[in-house]
Amino acid sequence: MIRVSFVMEQHLGHRTYAQNLRRYTAVDPRLEPSWVDVTYFESGHLWERLPLPKGLKGTGRGVRQVRRGLKAPCDAAFFNTQVPAVFAFDWLRRIPCIISTDITPIQYDTLAQAYGHRPDRGGPVKTFKYRINREVFRRAKKIIAWSQWVSHSLQTDYGMPPDKICVIPPGVDLDFWRPAPRVQENALVKILFVGGDFERKGGKRLLEAFRQIGASRAELHLVTRDIVPYEPGVHVYHGLTPNHPELLRLYQQSDLFVLPAEAEAFGIAAVEASACGLPAIVSRAGGLGDVVVEEETGLLLPPGDTQALKQALDRLIRAPDLRREMGAATRQRAETRFDARTNARRITDLLVEAVNR
Numbered sequence: 344m345i346r347v348s349f350v351m352e353q354h355l356g357h358r359t360y361a362q363n364l365r366r367y368t369a370v371d372p373r374l375e376p377s378w379v380d381v382t383y384f385e386s387g388h389l390w391e392r393l394p395l396p397k398g399l400k401g402t403g404r405g406v407r408q409v410r411r412g413l414k415a416p417c418d419a420a421f422f423n424t425q426v427p428a429v430f431a432f433d434w435l436r437r438i439p440c441i442i443s444t445d446i447t448p449i450q451y452d453t454l455a456q457a458y459g460h461r462p463d464r465g466g467p468v469k470t471f472k473y474r475i476n477r478e479v480f481r482r483a484k485k486i487i488a489w490s491q492w493v494s495h496s497l498q499t500d501y502g503m504p505p506d507k508i509c510v511i512p513p514g515v516d517l518d519f520w521r522p523a524p525r526v527q528e529n530a531l532v533k534i535l536f537v538g539g540d541f542e543r544k545g546g547k548r549l550l551e552a553f554r555q556i557g558a559s560r561a562e563l564h565l566v567t568r569d570i571v572p573y574e575p576g577v578h579v580y581h582g583l584t585p586n587h588p589e590l591l592r593l594y595q596q597s598d599l600f601v602l603p604a605e606a607e608a609f610g611i612a613a614v615e616a617s618a619c620g621l622p623a624i625v626s627r628a629g630g631l632g633d634v635v636v637e638e639e640t641g642l643l644l645p646p647g648d649t650q651a652l653k654q655a656l657d658r659l660i661r662a663p664d665l666r667r668e669m670g671a672a673t674r675q676r677a678e679t680r681f682d683a684r685t686n687a688r689r690i691t692d693l694l695v696e697a698v699n700r
Contacts, residue, residue, distance in 0.1 A: 348417040350379040350427045356611045359585040360513045367687035379412025406430045435482035439697035443487035446608040447496040457606030477501045484697040490630030514683030520618035523595040532561040532660045535597035537612035541569035545603030552653040594619040604628045618677040622669035624655045640673035
């Protein structure tokens with residue numbers, strides 16, 4: 344049995360990823376796992392009373408959480424993402440480490456405007472950060488890319504060899520996220536959108552396309568943290584946390600999942616939809632292209648194209664047989680690619696291999 348410290352960021356999608364990994368590694372007899380939650384938040388510390396910028400305080404919190412968590416003896420470490428791995432730079436030489444990530448720093452800088460992120464301008468600071476990140480990736484025994492999109496950046500932007508990279512997407516609990524018989528309340532097609540950041544996830548563009556389709560043909564169900572004004576045919580849901588029973592019910596009672604994201608790293612909601620047997624319309628943004636297979640499990644659109652989105656909606660609203668065929672195919676794809684239990688086992692295999700090499 345090997346002792347592994349799992350150092351896990353706790354942002355929205357990453358929190359679900361950590362929960363699933365914790366659940367399935369707990370029952371693997373090969374591991375003795377310990378967990379370090381990196382929240383970038385602490386109260387009561389002297390650091391909090393200093394007149395420092397918010398970003399610098401968050402970095403300081405993260406450093407303390409990672410360094411404190413790694414004091415427990417371990418044979419290997421697993422980092423999600425490379426950011427906490429930077430905080431444990433020296434550890435990457437002491438013990439075998441694996442890094443998992445849904446986006447590289449260069450990709451994040453490319454999407455900076457959509458994420459409200461301010462990238463560093465050219466100069467010594469940007470060069471230094473790039474070299475640190477590249478060295479962190481180089482020191483890792485393996486890098487787990489959530490998607491082919493990330494794998495490509497690791498190779499082209501950071502010079503990582505293909506055999507160092509394993510594409511293992513985050514999975515979901517397929518026993519929980521599963522299709523269910525639909526309760527047919529009316530003849531309207533139910534369209535589901537799930538995205539906390541309404542604008543970045545394409546919610547505003549979806550509303551524009553829905554208005555052109557008309558509330559006489561479909562219902563639009565929006566799960567988001569943002570405020571959306573009332574209009575006919577639109578239903579808004581707030582406060583639905585990951586794995587919430589009401590969220591599951593919405594997936595199971597919908598006919599079509601739509602995520603026309605302007606920018607996206609991966610999009611775990613699209614995986615949940617896939618597991619529930621929902622055909623999907625998504626944009627070719629980030630890792631979403633790994634979730635949906637064009638014309639087989641759904642439709643892929645260029646980001647920012649309202650007219651293409653309207654046409655895709657119109658096509659699938661008119662084609663119930665095609666929706667059913669795509670729904671069956673997407674559940675099958677979830678079973679082969681997005682099973683959290685199977686993917687956790689693959690990660691454990693890599694950790695055991697890294698320690699025993």
